[in-house]
Amino acid sequence: xxxFAPIKTAIRSPRGGVSAAVLLxxxxxxxxxxxxxxxxxxxxxxxxxxxxxxxxxxMGTDEFGRDLMSRIIYGARTSLSVAVTAISISVAxxxxxxxxxxxxxxxxxxxxxxxxxxxxxxxxxxxALILIAIIGPGLESTMVAISIAYLAQFTRLTRAQIxxxxxxxxxxxxxxxxxxxxxxxxxxxxxxxxTPVIVAGMLATGDAIILExxxxxxxxxxxxxxxxxxxxxxxxxxxxxxxxxIIIFPGLAIAITVISINLFGDALIEALDIRNRLRSx
Amino acid sequence: xxxISKTRLLASSMLVSASMFGLAIAANAQDxxxxxxxxxxxxxxxxxxxxxxxxxxxxxxxxxxxxxxADQTFHGQLATEWESTPDGMSWxxxxxxxxxxxxxxxxxxxxxxxxxxxxxxxxxxxxxxxxESVEVIDDLTVRFVMANPDPNLLSxxxxxFMSIPSPKAFDALGDDFGVTAAVGSGPYKLESxxxxxxxxxxxxxxxxxxxxxxxNQGAPHIKTLTFREISEDSTAFLELSTGGVDMLYxxxxxxxxxxxxxxxxxxxxxPGTGLFYIPINTTVAxxxxxxxxxxxxxxxxxxxxxxxxxxxxxxxxxxxxxxxxLAANVDPALKISYDPDRSNAVLDExxxxxxxxxxxxxxxxxxxxxxxxxxxxxxxxxTEVVQxxxxxxxxxxxxxxxxxxxxxxxxxxxxxxxxAVRSYSWANSDIIDWFFSGERLGYPNVSMWxxxxxxxxxxxxxxxxxxxxxxxxxxxxxxxxxLSQFVFAPIYQPVQIYAYDKEAIxxxxxxxxxxxxxxxxVDITVN
Numbered sequence: 180x181x182x183f184a185p186i187k188t189a190i191r192s193p194r195g196g197v198s199a200a201v202l203l204x205x206x207x208x209x210x211x212x213x214x215x216x217x218x219x220x221x222x223x224x225x226x227x228x229x230x231x232x233x234x235x236x237x238m239g240t241d242e243f244g245r246d247l248m249s250r251i252i253y254g255a256r257t258s259l260s261v262a263v264t265a266i267s268i269s270v271a272x273x274x275x276x277x278x279x280x281x282x283x284x285x286x287x288x289x290x291x292x293x294x295x296x297x298x299x300x301x302x303x304x305x306x307a308l309i310l311i312a313i314i315g316p317g318l319e320s321t322m323v324a325i326s327i328a329y330l331a332q333f334t335r336l337t338r339a340q341i342x343x344x345x346x347x348x349x350x351x352x353x354x355x356x357x358x359x360x361x362x363x364x365x366x367x368x369x370x371x372x373x374t375p376v377i378v379a380g381m382l383a384t385g386d387a388i389i390l391e392x393x394x395x396x397x398x399x400x401x402x403x404x405x406x407x408x409x410x411x412x413x414x415x416x417x418x419x420x421x422x423x424x425i426i427i428f429p430g431l432a433i434a435i436t437v438i439s440i441n442l443f444g445d446a447l448i449e450a451l452d453i454r455n456r457l458r459s460x
Numbered sequence: 461x462x463x464i465s466k467t468r469l470l471a472s473s474m475l476v477s478a479s480m481f482g483l484a485i486a487a488n489a490q491d492x493x494x495x496x497x498x499x500x501x502x503x504x505x506x507x508x509x510x511x512x513x514x515x516x517x518x519x520x521x522x523x524x525x526x527x528x529x530a531d532q533t534f535h536g537q538l539a540t541e542w543e544s545t546p547d548g549m550s551w552x553x554x555x556x557x558x559x560x561x562x563x564x565x566x567x568x569x570x571x572x573x574x575x576x577x578x579x580x581x582x583x584x585x586x587x588x589x590x591x592e593s594v595e596v597i598d599d600l601t602v603r604f605v606m607a608n609p610d611p612n613l614l615s616x617x618x619x620x621f622m623s624i625p626s627p628k629a630f631d632a633l634g635d636d637f638g639v640t641a642a643v644g645s646g647p648y649k650l651e652s653x654x655x656x657x658x659x660x661x662x663x664x665x666x667x668x669x670x671x672x673x674x675x676n677q678g679a680p681h682i683k684t685l686t687f688r689e690i691s692e693d694s695t696a697f698l699e700l701s702t703g704g705v706d707m708l709y710x711x712x713x714x715x716x717x718x719x720x721x722x723x724x725x726x727x728x729x730x731p732g733t734g735l736f737y738i739p740i741n742t743t744v745a746x747x748x749x750x751x752x753x754x755x756x757x758x759x760x761x762x763x764x765x766x767x768x769x770x771x772x773x774x775x776x777x778x779x780x781x782x783x784x785x786l787a788a789n790v791d792p793a794l795k796i797s798y799d800p801d802r803s804n805a806v807l808d809e810x811x812x813x814x815x816x817x818x819x820x821x822x823x824x825x826x827x828x829x830x831x832x833x834x835x836x837x838x839x840x841x842x843t844e845v846v847q848x849x850x851x852x853x854x855x856x857x858x859x860x861x862x863x864x865x866x867x868x869x870x871x872x873x874x875x876x877x878x879x880a881v882r883s884y885s886w887a888n889s890d891i892i893d894w895f896f897s898g899e900r901l902g903y904p905n906v907s908m909w910x911x912x913x914x915x916x917x918x919x920x921x922x923x924x925x926x927x928x929x930x931x932x933x934x935x936x937x938x939x940x941x942x943l944s945q946f947v948f949a950p951i952y953q954p955v956q957i958y959a960y961d962k963e964a965i966x967x968x969x970x971x972x973x974x975x976x977x978x979x980x981x982v983d984i985t986v987n
Contacts, residue, residue: 414837
């Protein structure tokens with residue numbers, strides 16, 4: 180079985196196939212936004228503000244006369260790049276911390292567990308808000324805040340996996356053969372603990388998109404004129420009675436993307452049979 | 461022992477319940493909820509002496525010596541009469557008898573003797589700086605001995621910042637005054653105050669000293685008045701149209717068509733007292749170069765903002781003062797009006813060459829600057845348009861939105877901000893002193909402008925004028941110098957638009973005052 184086999188299996192399922200197609204479309208929009216978007220995202224045309232959806236502007240214009248569809252397409256770039264980068268950092272850090280804590284145990288494990296449990300007890304949005312209040316608003320701050328907010332989740336998951344695996348016979352055999360700790364962790368334990376963490380990372384990416392949108396809604400994420408779905412919804416609230424499309428289309432973009440990620444994540448879980456594996460662990 | 465039958469008990473309970481329900485309805489019928497102006501959301505205190513920002517409820521908790529009508533005339537509130545000597549070096553005030561503070565303390569000449577020195581060392585010290593001492597003539601008469609003539613004295617005394625607190629409560633509460641409690645002599649008592657959320661006021665039933673600007677000379681008709689703070693205009697609009705609140709103190713112009721279409725909503729307008737502008741930090745590069753400041757000022761298309769963001773309601777701003785002030789009549793050559801050619805030419809002259817990305821460069825440094833603003837739909841919208849207008853002449857601007865309660869502290873750091881979109885509401889020329897005096901660098905002097913020539917003009921305008929005419933002339937000179945140094949860019953002069961649920965409350969047709977204050981609110985009735 181190759182590494183891509185579970186993905187192929189997931190895509191073959193109806194919900195996996197549909198969600199993968201939608202996600203592919205979002206990723207293409209994000210990667211090729213300058214080629215796909217019909218207008219520049221930041222060029223204002225104030226006399227054309229709040230134009231209804233029509234032939235010239237399929238999703239209408241916002242309160243500055245900017246083409247909403249172009250901003251949503253560019254917004255995919257913001258949302259995905261923030262969410263994917265933040266979760267990647269979080270997964271990498273969580274894997275390292277969790278693996279070391281689970282493998283070595285002792286004071287290091289207790290310290291990591293204490294910090295992780297502390298952050299685990301707060302909702303991610305609260306941690307992110309506190310961090311942004313300290314480091315200031317902006318795109319980079321949002322990435323850092325989201326990655327730290329989700330760190331506890333991956334650290335706990337990895338630690339639990341490593342603790343279950345480290346007493347396996349093949350690990351004992353490798354130890355008896357004289358392998359070093361880092362060789363055992365990175366060559367034997369982590370590869371076997373990786374799959375549930377990756378799937379959890381994928382599902383967390385959906386949550387991270389919502390968190391990024393929430394922070395953007397509060398004006399703490401990407402700063403104008405950089406388009407962010409959350410910030411677009413925020414500015415749309417002021418126009419909700421005049422131009423409801425400003426809030427509806429970015430809201431739909433968030434909903435469709437997050438639902439697709441979750442559906443594909445579910446399909447992947449089934450393809451990998453992770454629930455049964457976790458149950459047996 | 462007497463037993464009460466079940467039927468009788470039930471009947472009694474129903475009667476009591478019905479009475480309570482009726483009482484509750486009667487009580488609710490005297491309640492009203494207003495929404496403060498969006499720009500006042502987050503005002504941290506009701507301490508009039510120390511505050512640099514006050515919200516609309518201040519004149520309801522406290523009284524002032526005099527108040528100003530819409531036609532700019534002064535009327536007595538806690539003072540009944542006043543006169544000044546011809547040389548302007550002495551003012552005598554007769555005080556209203558029978559006035560008590562909410563804590564039962566009497567208002568008299570001793571109150572004034574205590575009150576005036578409280579301003580020393582505060583941000584508002586300029587308001588009383590001309591008063592050398594206060595003499596008690598009798599229990600209800602005081603004389604201000606002036607260090608220099610101050611033709612603006614009555615105007616200062618009509619300001620919310622010169623509201624008079626109870627000396628006993630003020631001294632007892634210290635820094636907590638205005639936060640945990642605020643004790644004045646106004647028509648309402650402060651029941652509770654949660655910063656950024658709401659202020660609950662209850663009627664002062666002993667109130668019997670309203671000015672002649674109010675029809676109602678007794679306690680206010682609304683018995684419990686809640687001021688809510690809502691930063692999002694659409695939320696405030698929704699609350700008004702669904703009956704959640706009874707009045708909005710400020711309404712954005714783009715909501716006018718919607719509000720005028722609502723049968724139950726009445727919209728009113730008043731002449732504006734405010735102005736939107738961009739302070740330019742003169743101490744931080746590239747704005748240490750006056751040419752870059754000049755280019756920035758002339759890059760702002762005021763007409764575009766007026767027409768497209770405000771639907772043409774209000775007027776463009778070309779100076780730092782609202783048009784109704786005489787000191788706003790400056791030399792037309794000094795007025796700042798959109799001129800992109802001049803902006804581009806000045807930047808070229810200063811060595812800033814247009815880059816391929818539309819942002820100018822000089823010696824490898826991009827002309828990329830920080831543009832700050834505060835939370836609130838109106839500020840964010842104006843700021844985004846300003847960002848695009850700056851970009852059109854090759855100035856890149858990165859927007860940062862701050863919470864309105866903390867942005868002034870950010871300004872006080874002095875070297876982190878460059879440009880900002882701000883507004884003020886003040887109908888007096890001394891606002892130039894407030895925002896450009898070298899003694900208030902950081903905040904309120906967000907421009908960080910400390911110019912010896914300007915300081916001399918400031919002193920002449922603030923303390924060197926013997927008559928009103930002289931004061932106007934001095935402020936005009938000072939104003940023209942400020943304009944010539946491009947320490948700010950003017951944007952827009954709004955009108956004041958308010959809206960209320962006419963089925964819920966009745967508001968006097970004529971608003972007595974330069975804005976909605978106590979003299980009008982005590983006349984508002986609940987329908």
